[in-house]
Ligand code: NDP
């Protein structure tokens with residue numbers, strides 16, 4: 078049985094990916110900070126072997142310790158989905174909150190690096206592995222007030238390309254999935270619990286659901302070993318660019 082390690086599986090895209098890969102025959106390591114959410118996910122996936130790790134990806138020592146604690150039967154990771162991340166705030170640069178900047182750069186960028194670094198030895202040793210980094214359209218287009226979130230996702234794009242080149246000699250596939258608007262808890266986190274403001278983001282058109290992104294990820298990780306779908310841009314049909322959405 079292959080092992081998939083999914084960060085940010087307590088909500089949204091990560092959770093839907095865990096469900097999809099569990100149903101596709103993977104055993105899972107699911108991570109996040111909210112243990113009760115991960116326990117509910119494991120219960121929903123009854124019959125699928127699931128190991129839960131709770132840690133904050135911004136905390137390098139905690140990330141390393143959590144990954145070092147993996148029992149032998151979950152330690153040989155075949156597929157890594159670097160999904161944990163969020164936007165915090167949406168403000169002009171001069172009004173941005175440095176605490177939000179730290180949360181985005183430390184979580185979306187450094188967290189992805191810490192998790193990857195801790196798991197890569199198991200892949201390089203076996204000369205095999207598949208890593209999917211969840212970027213965003215925001216990493217390929219900078220939109221007004223998106224500044225630091227866009228920068229964090231542009232870093233994910235650059236890191237993905239760098240990882241792909243560096244890991245090529247080790248036969249490790251590296252890919253990036255770049256969604257547009259997906260209705261998850263993303264906007265609730267971005268707007269700090271303002272659910273009305275979050276809901277307006279997805280009003281007037283049919284956004285992607287987390288399951289739509291999970292479908293694509295499942296397809297990517299079940300291709301034969303000689304195939305790497307290196308980059309995917311996934312929009313709702315109503316979206317043409319980061320901030321161009323046909324409403325109505
Ligand atoms: P959600 O808010 O629904 O899920 C975010 C997940 O990331 C949660 O499981 C959360 O777990 C985890 N997470 C966030 N910060 C940390 C942290 N510091 N340490 C550990 N885990 C963390 O949002 P989405 O599912 O939408 O987001 C998933 C990814 O998709 C993100 O990287 C996001 O940037 C990206 N994305 C989202 C889009 C969208 O429109 N929704 C579009 C493009 C990209 P917990 O809180 O339990 O720690």
Ligand code: 8X3
Pocket residue numbers: 212213214215223256257258259319
């Ligand atoms: C999430 C999509 O457009 O809000 O990365 O940045 S967007």
